[in-house]
Amino acid sequence: MMTVAASSAAGVADPRLLGRDVRRIAFDAETLRARVRELGAEITAAYPDGDLHVLGLLKGSFVFLADLVREIRRPLYVDFVVAASYGDAMVSSGHVRLVYAPEASLEGKHILLVEDIVDSGRTLQELKSLLSARRPRSLEICALLHKRIAAQPAVPVRFVGFDAPNEFLVGYGLDHAENFRHLPYVASLKQSEAVTDR
Numbered sequence: 685m686m687t688v689a690a691s692s693a694a695g696v697a698d699p700r701l702l703g704r705d706v707r708r709i710a711f712d713a714e715t716l717r718a719r720v721r722e723l724g725a726e727i728t729a730a731y732p733d734g735d736l737h738v739l740g741l742l743k744g745s746f747v748f749l750a751d752l753v754r755e756i757r758r759p760l761y762v763d764f765v766v767a768a769s770y771g772d773a774m775v776s777s778g779h780v781r782l783v784y785a786p787e788a789s790l791e792g793k794h795i796l797l798v799e800d801i802v803d804s805g806r807t808l809q810e811l812k813s814l815l816s817a818r819r820p821r822s823l824e825i826c827a828l829l830h831k832r833i834a835a836q837p838a839v840p841v842r843f844v845g846f847d848a849p850n851e852f853l854v855g856y857g858l859d860h861a862e863n864f865r866h867l868p869y870v871a872s873l874k875q876s877e878a879v880t881d882r
């Protein structure tokens with residue numbers, strides 16, 4: 685695969701990269717903008733009535749969520765959920781608990797859970813079951829990126845921005861060691877730069 689420096693997309697060396705080299709730009713800002721606009725239209729059409737609560741899973745979804753809600757042309761409420769994993773910090777146990785969730789009742793309301801990326805799908809699987817207990821009218825997921833690597837995709841994701849390559853992706857909310865969330869594009873870090881797993 686051809687290596688594309690971030691500088692070639694931006695026209696100048698990108699000072700946001702801390703001198704790191706990216707393998708390639710996976711999704712540039714214009715591509716993201718166009719697809720987010722389409723997703724907003726799909727979501728608008730999918731919810732002709734009822735209260736819609738758009739819940740962003742922090743932290744990764746914050747950039748995507750901010751752009752997405754501005755493309756949804758109907759009334760909605762925005763809130764966030766914060767999840768933490770149980771067990772061994774080095775190995776994801778697949779069990780999550782909610783550290784923050786909306787206090788307002790979600791019963792009888794449409795919930796749209798917004799995620800930046802689906803990797804193993806474990807986070808969403810757990811969150812879906814936790815939020816289902818709040819007896820919503822519907823509970824759907826919108827993910828900007830989906831790696832589709834789970835052997836059995838246990839959780840259906842109704843709205844997907846892009847199928848994502850199985851690479852270490854940063855930017856547009858996605859981080860590496862909390863860096864790079866503010867990149868306006870999604871880039872793939874070189875293996876030598878991505879020393880730890882997400």
Ligand code: PRP
Pocket residue numbers: 741742743744745799800801802803804805806807808858859882
């Ligand atoms: C990342 C990402 C998803 C999750 C996907 O979150 O934002 O929430 O991992 O992984 P999974 O499909 O294998 O469960 P992370 O724990 O890095 O937290 P962050 O959102 O604060 O970056």
